[in-house]
Amino acid sequence: MDRKTTGIVAYLTWIGLVIALVLGDREGAKFHINQALVIWLAGLLGFIPCIGWVWAIFCFICAVMGCISAINGEEKEVPLLGQIKLLK
Template structure:
């Protein structure tokens, strides 16, 4: 997969993130892979009642923002979660 496709697939689901990490262009799409990983990991907190549900909506909105950025080929950080770097 090329850089743009890898970035797009990473935001779709956990499975998409794993496929993008294994098959995709890791160096070219490192920014979007990192963003998607942080968003999906933060989304795990959405199982907490009430506050977690609001957090889950926030994570979904961040995923949509990142997905649109990947489609447009931009490397724009998502709010609040974009500052975390898990992949080097």
């Protein structure tokens, strides 16, 4: 997969993130893979009742924003979570 496709697939689902990590262009789409990983891990807090649901909606909006950024070929950080770097 090329850089753009890898970035888009990473935001779609957990399976898409794994596919992007294994089969995609890791170096080219490293920014989007990292952001998708942070968003999906932060989204796990959505299982907490009430407050977690609001957080899950925020994470979903961040995933949509990140996917749109990947579609446009830009590297825009999502709010709050975009500054966290898990992959080097």
